Amino acid sequence: MRFVIDAMGGDYAPEMPVRGAVNAVKEFGYEIVLVGKEEEINSILKGYSFPKEKITIVNATEVIGMDEPAALSVRKKKDNSITRGLQLLKKEEADAFISAGNTGAVVCAATLNLRLLPGVDRPGIAVIIPTLAKPCMVIDVGANIDPKPLHILQYGIMGDAYSRHVLGKTSPTIALLNIGEESTKGNDFVKEAHLMMAESKLNFIGNIEPKEVYEGHADVVVCDGFVGNVFLKVSEGFAYAGAELLKRELKASNIITKIGAFLALPAFKAIKKKVDAREYGGAPLLGVDGRVLISHGSSDEKAIKNAVRTAAEYINQQVNVHIVEALKIY
Template structure:
């Protein structure tokens, strides 16, 4: 299996990306095709003592920055590392693509270069987030600010397939993010989506309020991209807030530092549960080929886990399963 990686995308590329690629080759026995400037990547690999065994570099013309417009991946910077990687995937030079680069450009580029499965118009960004008893998938995490009810139904189907195939959760519970538990609550979009989800083959558990999200109310949480991105960023921020608050409480004096030593195993477990690097990345669900969006601040461990996620996506043939359901998009544009 060969995984294509954007060698220049993200805050910590190429250093952490190269180390993550090395770890993935060693751990999963995959080949890695990295897109980027060959001389630069080889120089960094030499400087950091990262062997390039099992790693090939595909020449690309620089990186797409976070400040670039999403459409630049198709226009002014169509030979950047992200665009070259997406085209390599479309051409069959690899089995999946991983990038920590510009999210908007990745959505635009993936949709145009890779394309969506039949019956789907737009991919959904689908991060995996922690809750008290495990984790859940959020769709959409920000790829589609405006959605139609049919799209939310599609998100529910795709999320359920992923959770069952990749995380072995049988009959995943699907919830709809809303401002109240009652069926009539929320916007017209929420009410119409509720009716579609309720009458579908999914194990729909109804509306999920914000306060219930961290407590395992569902395995798949469906929302439009505007709402979903707020949920995603809030949970990321709350994780950092809680970590910093706990650290501050346990470093006040010698007594609290002693208590921290006693509680260290539990605190490490909490830290690991809240650490985004453990979850790899957010797949773009609904594309014809696997694309994983790694966190922009990914370190080597996060890149390695993003490759692990891509490998599982390919092995479990998630896309074929999605194509088999083929939920229709109606007039969703």
């Protein structure tokens, strides 16, 4: 398999994408194409030992910044690393594309260059989050902030297909993120989406409140991109704040508590690994006619490496084929 990595995407580019690519080559043996400013990429690669034939560079002279307007930047900067990488995917010179860059730009460029799968009206970003019971997929977390109820139904169908074929769920439960469990809760948009999903062949279990998501009540949670992005960022902020408060309390505690904390260190490390977004590395952009993964802007080398592993699972399980088939059924 051959993967394209946007070397200029992310808060720590090109250092982290390049290091992540090197680690992926060493651990998985896949071929990697790094797209970006060739001179900068080469200067980083010189410091590492790896099979030289496994990594190639495609020069891209322009970079879309994290704070730049997505659609405008994609149109004006023709030789940007995101578009160049996606063009390689379109020409079937690679099997998947990974970027930790400007999310809006990736969604825009992927939609323009790859187009959408038959039966899909809007793509959705799907993230896997840990819960008390099992991993849960949330879709959409930022690709489509003003969807129609039909798009929400399509997210449920795509999430169902991904959960079955990548996460191994036999009959995934699908829930709609809302302010209450009752079908009468929410605005007209949410109520209509609820009705469409209830009438579908999905294993729809109704509305779910944010707190219940982390209790593990559903395998797939669907929502519009604005709500999903807020949900995701609040969750990230709470996780960081909780960990920081725990550190402060332990530092200020007595010697007995500190000894107890030391003995519980393996448990703390296990919890950290379960909630670490770097373990998945990238969120699939479901609905586009190609395999595209969007990594967090703060991704480090571990996240990029694991995004390659996640992309390989996406390819092996032929998720897009199953999504197209599911859209015909549901």
